[in-house]
Amino acid sequence: MILSHFTALLVFALFVSTVFALITKNEPREQFRYGVFVFLSFLAVAFVVGWIMYPLPL
Amino acid sequence: MDQPNSHVQSTAGELKKMNMATTIAICGGGWLIPGLAHILIGRWIRGAIFAACVLLMFAFGLAMHGKLYDLEFDEPLHVFAFIANIGTGLPYWIAGKLNLGIGTMTWASYDYGTTYLWVCGLLNYLIVLDAFDIAQGRKP
Numbered sequence: 001m002i003l004s005h006f007t008a009l010l011v012f013a014l015f016v017s018t019v020f021a022l023i024t025k026n027e028p029r030e031q032f033r034y035g036v037f038v039f040l041s042f043l044a045v046a047f048v049v050g051w052i053m054y055p056l057p058l
Numbered sequence: 059m060d061q062p063n064s065h066v067q068s069t070a071g072e073l074k075k076m077n078m079a080t081t082i083a084i085c086g087g088g089w090l091i092p093g094l095a096h097i098l099i100g101r102w103i104r105g106a107i108f109a110a111c112v113l114l115m116f117a118f119g120l121a122m123h124g125k126l127y128d129l130e131f132d133e134p135l136h137v138f139a140f141i142a143n144i145g146t147g148l149p150y151w152i153a154g155k156l157n158l159g160i161g162t163m164t165w166a167s168y169d170y171g172t173t174y175l176w177v178c179g180l181l182n183y184l185i186v187l188d189a190f191d192i193a194q195g196r197k198p
Contacts, residue, residue: 001118001121001122001167002122002165002166002167003122003167003170005170008122008167008170011118012115012170012173012174012177015111015114015115015178015181016177016181018107018111019108019111019112019181019184019185022104022107022108022188023184023185023188026197026198
């Protein structure tokens with residue numbers, strides 16, 4: 001199986017944010033909001049770090 | 059004032075706290091089979107979601123040609139990867155018996171697959187600790 005880097009990131013963020021939300025919050029509404037927050041945070045950090053690394057000669 | 063560890067609210071609404079031996083047995087089961095601890099406590103939906111997340115991550119990791127680490131004393135830093143991998147429990151040993159998780163470094167998704175395999179094990183440790191807290195009445 002070959003996923004693109006972005007798809008692999010999306011799937012990873014989805015699973016991890018789901019587990020984090022269920023572990024840290026108790027009410028379904030809180031779990032959903034926290035899960036979405038963690039998921040979007042994963043994406044935002046990936047974009048920011050990606051653009052920071054873009055000009056580096058790696 | 060309530061003692062913080064004095065009770066747990068079950069799904070039926072009554073308050074109870076499991077004894078330590080039962081709690082450890084449940085947590086052991088949850089380590090071997092991801093999600094089982096929550097199912098045994100009575101949190102069916104939560105346990106099913108945890109099981110799906112961990113097992114799907116494990117399957118994705120193997121499908122992406124990730125590597126499962128064994129205990130190797132000549133490579134001391136691999137111990138940390140091994141500890142992360144065995145967090146998955148029985149699926150780790152089953153994959154080893156089936157010769158899966160050998161890892162193909164030249165495969166494009168090798169790094170992602172290996173990371174998936176580490177993280178699903180580490181998530182299962184957190185899930186077991188969550189089950190321990192619930193069984194001991196430290197969280198609802």
